[in-house]
Amino acid sequence: MKKRVYMDYSATAPMREKVLEEMMDFMKTEYGNPSSLHSFGRESKNAVDTARDRIAKTLNAKSREIYFTGGGSESDNWAIKGYAFANRNKGNHIITTKIEHHAVLYAVEYLEKEHGFTATYLDVDEDGLIDLEELKNAITDETILITVMFANNEIGTIQPIKEIGAIARERKVAFHTDGVQIYGNGKVDVEELNIDMLSLSAHKIHGPKGIGALYIRPGIRLHNLIHGGAQERKKRAGTENVPGIVGFGKAAELAHENLEERIQEKTRLRDKLIDGILETIPHTLLNGHRTKRLPNNTNISFRYIEGESLLLSLDMVGIAASSGSACTSGSLDPSHVLLSLGLTHEVAHGSLRLTIGVYNTEEEVDYVLEQLPPIVERLRQMSPLYEE
Amino acid sequence: MKKRVYMDYSATAPMREKVLEEMMDFMKTEYGNPSSLHSFGRESKNAVDTARDRIAKTLNAKSREIYFTGGGSESDNWAIKGYAFANRNKGNHIITTKIEHHAVLYAVEYLEKEHGFTATYLDVDEDGLIDLEELKNAITDETILITVMFANNEIGTIQPIKEIGAIARERKVAFHTDGVQIYGNGKVDVEELNIDMLSLSAHKIHGPKGIGALYIRPGIRLHNLIHGGAQERKKRAGTENVPGIVGFGKAAELAHENLEERIQEKTRLRDKLIDGILETIPHTLLNGHRTKRLPNNTNISFRYIEGESLLLSLDMVGIAASSGSACTSGSLDPSHVLLSLGLTHEVAHGSLRLTIGVYNTEEEVDYVLEQLPPIVERLRQMSPLYEE
Amino acid sequence: MYTETVMEHFTNPRNVGEIKDADGVGQVGNPKCGDIMKMYFKIDDQEVITDVKFKTFGCGSAIASSSIATELIKGKTVKEALNISNKKVVEELGGLPSAKIHCSVLAEQAIKSGIYDYASKNNKHYEELEGFDPEAAQEDHH
Amino acid sequence: MYTETVMEHFTNPRNVGEIKDADGVGQVGNPKCGDIMKMYFKIDDQEVITDVKFKTFGCGSAIASSSIATELIKGKTVKEALNISNKKVVEELGGLPSAKIHCSVLAEQAIKSGIYDYASKNNKHYEELEGFDPEAAQEDHH
């Protein structure tokens, strides 16, 4: 069989066996709507409570502050639109950054375009970091919400969340952060960091797809995004996805066993990848901050070549990765994140993201380091931009 | 082991084995984000396409008109809020009914309360049917959307959807219908019925929880409810819940094999239940239309007793059902649907819903008919309202 | 959702029924939330509750609350009975879900209401009943 | 996503390279969508394309389109080459995803642009090139 190396864990991570095992019971026998009174339903309810406890524990939050959603995108949309709509009497200004995930960016743009809000999109420096002074200066009397992602999904840069939280708190502005990528890749303490709302997604931490959560600090008022039944303490309607919730809870628990050790191991492999590529392949450039970055993220631009060709070539030798190139995102424009770092369109096109997960081995890293140079060389030979 | 009879299929239906089987592949090995370029992702994409085809086929729709969501509630919210926000330049009036599911009712109320829309809530007669003349009279120049549920989840009454669709079409108003309960319990042809938007939920047809769909007729413009990535043709962001989608597709296919025969068999058991209860227990009353009703729905009011006690007592003999009573819905008020039929609070409280699924047998129906009378009698003996 | 004690009292409720020649009868509640509780008292010359019965139209915890409340006060003096709070009822039941606390309040009110009836018929005065309005308790106990 | 033919041409592209003493060179595309295609032509006195080479900075279908387009025109006359449309390229590739059709347009444009260059150097006129603007093709082919 062809060798297959999956290094696209930031896109989605396969479910762990133990996660699937716990879910199986709820897919097979323990059916029942947790809002139902009978015993079928009650068993489901207990399972939901356990999952909520498990997730709360990882965040230093209370169980009742965790609301399950249909995924990270829904959490982002709910936090931003829900907060904006519920607090428009206080002001109409939102602060975010130019490198947010589209779930945040487009939610904010939607509020601007269709609902009379205004927004400031903070610049980032060449490493992808925002400037805290710029943030402070952007806050006006009208500002009701700051939404800055914890760690970037493309370039891995981790923002100074604690400082942002402190500024938001001092200026009495609510603070939402998209924690989808940091979760399971770093410690998140909502108290220490002054986070008011935090978006999570299960499938990024080896949990099931289609399930996420929003942490909401008590006192933070949101409109519902999904109205209806009384689920999730009347804040998010819809029959609970019990197997999904159970799987998310288990995945969260597993991801936080030996979190520190795992981060160290991922960091070691990541650094080997980064250094290996930068040293053996000329005309390359690391995107994102060298150290303030996700332990699993490698993002490198290869000049003179284009991302999709690179991905296809890697795919042919069994390596699954992603790029900031046009062709994978359904749009033809290069990644807004890479452009925000100051890369030219052309260089942004030639970037590759390798994201490591718990299942990756050192041999796999070696395999990538061995396969990549000839592929890059071959594509460069075909490129009209490349002159040796 | 204690006998367990599940007759709460309208709340949620256990997954069928074949559904789980098809999902398993995608939970175990075929991981990959369908938007990714590499082969892991491509396999997921094909599976999503197949599911979409399967569902489209059951509705006489085109695959590209089916959009996956996180469930029936999301579909309702998206259809209603998305349509209202995108078409407010045409008018600000919405027509619905008093017996909608809360996902519709609260979405409409939210638009009224927070976003400047107005709404008409149509009355229903004692069988739960709307009056078509009243509907016609309610349409004004400002009316942009009619949302009337196909079949009611509590009392099973089926509305004259074809006639409503024709009126909407003639008056150039968009028509959304909540098809969550009819799907798999009756034929739905979006062309024949002039349906512009149709909400579906997988777990009601023995598919997985946390996945639903919205059919959207080409030309119908909605704002996104969940902005972000380019999934679902840019209309509904979020990493696709591939196993959920696959399971939904399979469940839809299975539910439509021998649909007619199944409906007949369910109808037979339903009628046996209804007749059996009405004949053996005095002071009882069928809620909903006797024939224009879901083939699996029995809803009966037992005077002088209260729903939760009834459910608890049934649960103790292994029968899972639900009620229109306060205590199961997270609110203390009796069901808005039953009150709309003209029942008093007290009678509305004493109602029981038994909903049949493919797994129910004639023996189970007999068991319920045998257990119910002494339970009702015992509770009545305890009731201060009951005088023999 | 419910403790074993609640379920036990729901399944085998003590003191269900009526007392034809009761010395006091109380009825409280509001059909709006689905609950009406009626309590019948036999009270002797020493103001001891010698018998008590109830009928309840209500949820599982309303029935269990009635059952345990009647048990708690049977054989007690009127004074002692008046000091039984809904808290005590909840405690004895091993707890109730928060949305169900009001069902235990109903039991406390039913006791007060029955004794109020007895007191008015017998021209007695209990300071524990000061401020208690049996009309209000019957209309709406929320 | 891609047909086998596309993948085959992507993996083993024909005619990659440059021609130093080319009779015509065309360059089209726009780095904005990630694609630049450069084509080199050798054309003999009978206006037959005796050799053609390409270099492409672009996605998989851009590379496959370049490869198959150069194959299609090698040995053909200039006139014949000018009649190769992007549709033909797509056909020969066994289809392209709809978002990728523009990559095949690029190949058609590259041929036209290279022949335009040859035509201007040799003072030739082809009616198939009427309206063709090599500047526009280089700026933006969308």
Ligand SMILES: Cc1ncc(COP(=O)(O)O)c(C=O)c1O
């Ligand atoms: C008629 C109707 N609409 C909508 C819903 C909501 O579906 P879901 O629970 O999948 O969000 C339900 C079921 O709860 C329903 O019965």
Ligand SMILES: Cc1ncc(COP(=O)(O)O)c(C=O)c1O
């Ligand atoms: C930073 C970030 N936010 C949000 C999301 C959206 O999560 P989901 O795909 O679960 O909706 C993702 C992943 O796609 C992400 O990386």
Ligand code: FES
């Ligand atoms: S009696 Fe009101 S809900 Fe229990």
Ligand code: FES
């Ligand atoms: S060359 Fe533009 S995407 Fe293919």
